[in-house]
Amino acid sequence: MIPFSPAPHTDDVPTRFPTPFDRRAVHPLARRAALELADAVESQYASEWRLHEPGNGKMFGVLVVAAPDGTIGYLRGFSGMVNGQWEIDGWAPPTFDRVQRDRVWIDGEAEMLAFSARRAALLASGSEGANTAVATRVDAAVRELDAVRTQRSRILMAQIQDSYHFANARGEVRALRDLFVPAEPPAGAGDCAAPKLLAHAYRLGLTPLALAELWLGAPSTTGDRRAGVFYAACRGKCLPILTHMLGGLPADSPPLFGSAAIDPAEPLAMYEDEHLLVVNKPSGLLTVPGRSAALQDCVVSRLRARYPDATGPLVVHRLDMDTSGLLLVAKTLDVAKALQRLFSLREVEKHYVAWLDGEVAGEQGRITLPLRIDVDDRPRNIHDPVFGKPADTEWQVLVREPGRTRVRFTPHTGRSHQLRVHAAHPLGLDAPIVGDRLYGRTPPHDDERLLLHAEHMAFVHPVTGAPVVVQQTAPF
Numbered sequence: 001m002i003p004f005s006p007a008p009h010t011d012d013v014p015t016r017f018p019t020p021f022d023r024r025a026v027h028p029l030a031r032r033a034a035l036e037l038a039d040a041v042e043s044q045y046a047s048e049w050r051l052h053e054p055g056n057g058k059m060f061g062v063l064v065v066a067a068p069d070g071t072i073g074y075l076r077g078f079s080g081m082v083n084g085q086w087e088i089d090g091w092a093p094p095t096f097d098r099v100q101r102d103r104v105w106i107d108g109e110a111e112m113l114a115f116s117a118r119r120a121a122l123l124a125s126g127s128e129g130a131n132t133a134v135a136t137r138v139d140a141a142v143r144e145l146d147a148v149r150t151q152r153s154r155i156l157m158a159q160i161q162d163s164y165h166f167a168n169a170r171g172e173v174r175a176l177r178d179l180f181v182p183a184e185p186p187a188g189a190g191d192c193a194a195p196k197l198l199a200h201a202y203r204l205g206l207t208p209l210a211l212a213e214l215w216l217g218a219p220s221t222t223g224d225r226r227a228g229v230f231y232a233a234c235r236g237k238c239l240p241i242l243t244h245m246l247g248g249l250p251a252d253s254p255p256l257f258g259s260a261a262i263d264p265a266e267p268l269a270m271y272e273d274e275h276l277l278v279v280n281k282p283s284g285l286l287t288v289p290g291r292s293a294a295l296q297d298c299v300v301s302r303l304r305a306r307y308p309d310a311t312g313p314l315v316v317h318r319l320d321m322d323t324s325g326l327l328l329v330a331k332t333l334d335v336a337k338a339l340q341r342l343f344s345l346r347e348v349e350k351h352y353v354a355w356l357d358g359e360v361a362g363e364q365g366r367i368t369l370p371l372r373i374d375v376d377d378r379p380r381n382i383h384d385p386v387f388g389k390p391a392d393t394e395w396q397v398l399v400r401e402p403g404r405t406r407v408r409f410t411p412h413t414g415r416s417h418q419l420r421v422h423a424a425h426p427l428g429l430d431a432p433i434v435g436d437r438l439y440g441r442t443p444p445h446d447d448e449r450l451l452l453h454a455e456h457m458a459f460v461h462p463v464t465g466a467p468v469v470v471q472q473t474a475p476f
Helices: 028-049 096-126 133-161 178-180 193-204 235-245 299-306 333-344 418-424
Strands: 059-064 072-078 165-167 173-175 207-216 268-271 276-281 324-330 351-359 364-367 371-373 381-383 395-403 406-413 452-460 467-471
Touching: 028 059, 028 072, 028 133, 072 193, 096 133, 133 178, 165 178, 165 193, 165 235, 165 467, 173 406, 178 235, 178 467, 193 235, 268 364, 276 299, 299 324, 299 371, 324 333, 333 452, 351 418, 381 418, 395 418
Parallel strands: 324 452
Antiparallel strands: 059 072, 059 207, 165 173, 268 276, 276 324, 351 406, 351 452, 364 395, 371 381, 395 406, 452 467
């Protein structure tokens, strides 16, 4: 443990463990420890660990703890491996049983290398006759080998995961795989900084008080992690683990975004006829119901109550919960299908307006960064040039102010969080939307909304053939 110097005042020590799943909940003591860690990493480790080289940035964490004698200090940790090492003096060790893991991994790694060698040999044997019967047999053999390797890899992964066990403040110990039942644990579960720090604290007999995680070094390869920025714990890999590990501590619950009370009159109709309507969705209201029973209030549920005779899905596209603006709604299934066809043909014109946190270079342009869901940290999306789906956004600067830029976005595809990622990504505008709790440089204040609004929509009415143009000025 690294003691704070000077020691914090008693009133400055948290009495409840702030949830690690909300960027806004970083306790001042955890922030203080994290900044000390950042200074130490930069001065002592960054060069040796090559943190500033592309792809070598890393998530680090600190855990504020209390010793039995009342001393307040903190532990340091990093996610996964650093510089090819799991264990480094002065840092929280991994959560797996090293002997048990090595017993599986050493032989398993050799087995996987053997598979790779056999695959390379097969491909080489058929390289000279791509259109011959030999090539056909080789291709079949490669597919069969890949299937065997995949199955064997799953077995080895399960055996490695069996080496992970986690205690909580009550002394209850559970295995990693048990915490994810009935699902399979994602790759890397248990290797993040947060569970490593909590496990180390319990081993040392220390009481956890607050946690913070921040990125240091070069940006992540997906571009969604930046040096010096604090991030919430990932829900995909860490929510089941940390929920258990915080058991027995007075801890705050993870936030439930989308459960805030919204005026019952919302959303207001901006255009309506017997076939369809365009509503103005307020920020904070879901478009469709969430998975939780507490997240059933949404545009669809409200419109179902208003239009009990309506058929079909009602909404034919979505806006993020945090985004406000125009949303197109069909009253019948046939109209819904017709409108969805217009969207698929890109014949619905949409414009958004946003304030960006930063001064954008250039006056206009186009961003085409492919995107996919971050399976370990939903609902975040990330840039993935290999497996991402095409995403296309035009942009134009409207207003410039010191430190921020107002832009108009015209999306030509409708990927989830497309505008938010394209704005924030270093290969995009490198300026996140103000108030973005997922992609912003700083978390929004409690009363700060995402400054993104769908202000313009134009399309040809699928029934009457008349042009429909709706404009709703942004409330910011």
